[in-house]
Amino acid sequence: MLVLTRRIGERVLIGDDIELTIVEIKGDSVRLGIQAPRETRIQRAEIVAAVESENRAAVQSPAATQDALQRALNGRRDPAAPAD
Structure with a gap:
């Protein structure tokens, strides 16, 4: 596993078409912005x-x-069936 340190606003690129942006850090929680196809x-x-x-x-x-x-399903009336 690759572990990186990033600050708010910094980005990580994955391949050619995925970008992660650190949006917010609050306590022990991190908000990520993900741009991908x-x-x-x-x-x-x-x-x-x-x-x-x-x-x-x-x-x-x-x-x-x-x-x-199965019994419950079999007991259901077919709404398309003619009424008695």
């Missing part, structure tokens, strides 16, 4: 980890939960 996905690591964790939990849900969900 639109197609570059930028995400906070803790959000990605939380989504991955929730996805794993959903895949491993017990069969009873899946059965209850």
Whole structure:
């Protein structure tokens, strides 16, 4: 891991098309400005980890939960079906 020291307003260039700017330093928090191509996905690591964790939990849900969900879905009326 490369560790750099930067001051407010200073920039870090990543490759040819990504630029990080130190916008604000307040206590132990740093605000970054990120300029990158639109197609570059930028995400906070803790959000990605939380989504991955929730996805794993959903895949491993017990069969009873899946059965209850299926019963609930089967019990729903089709809004396009003719009324009785």
